[in-house]
Amino acid sequence: MGDKKNRHDPNYLRAKRENFAGRAIYKLEEIDKRFRLIKPGARVLDLGCWPGSWLQYAVKRAGTDATLVGVDLKAVELALPSNVKTFVGDVNKLKLDKMVERFGRFDVVLSDMAPNTTGNKDFDIPVSEDLFLRALDIATGCSRIGGHFCAKVFQGARFHELIREVERRYQQAKPYRSAHTRKQSREQYIIGRGLKANVARDANPIADS
Structure with missing residues (x-):
């Protein structure tokens, strides 16, 4: 975040001033206020957590x-x-059974993962979509029934297909573009609220009821 374009970015400067690790904290704050994802005492899994601003917000x-x-x-x-x-x-190598054994089932799974962008949307968007689907699979496999999900994706040809897939697994599915997202960005978030019981059991037959 030390490049020239950030020097005049109000959210970047605000995050520096308020001792947050990155400007993305304000996106999660906005999403959480809208969709009420994180509650006191929650178990939260943050995928692609570096540099840590989402964890700063979530623990608060x-x-x-x-x-x-x-x-x-x-x-x-x-x-x-x-x-x-x-x-x-590497999220592609996470052993979900070990995660659940150690930490229990999660109430919320968050993902701000993004590819190392090349500037070629024909490459960047499909990689972002694959990361989104991996986050969704992780959430399905290690969340409690009724748990919530929020993940970033670059909007492309499969965007509505991704929303439908979240709808299949969660009681509610909503796309959301943060007011803090840069105007030129294709960044969107898809939120799932209330993991369906049958989906959780299909993903793991011993899922908590």
Whole structure:
């Protein structure tokens, strides 16, 4: 975030001033206020958590009795409360049974994952869609029945197909474009509220009821 375009970005400057790891915190704050995803004491999984701003927001909302877990290819160097655990790892290699065994089933799965963009939308968008689907599969496999989901995707030809897939798994599915997203960006979020019981059991027959 040290490039020239950020020097005059109001959200970047605000995040620096308020000691947050990145401007993305304001996107999650906006989404959470709209969709009420994170509650006190929640178990929260944050995929693509570096540099840590979503964890900063989530732990503030969920409190010290909550369990928060972040995973990213990069190590989070931020000082976070002791009930926040971060790991360096590839989401495509996560062992969901081990995650559930260690932390229990999650109330909320968040993903701000994005590809290392090339500027070629014919490459970047499909990779973003694949990351979104992986986040959705992880959420389906390690969330409690009734749990919530929020993930970023670059809008492309499969966007409505992705929304339908979230609708298949969750009681409610809504696309959302944050007011804090840069105007030229294709970035969208898709929110799923209330993981369906039959979907959770299909993903893992021993899912909590």
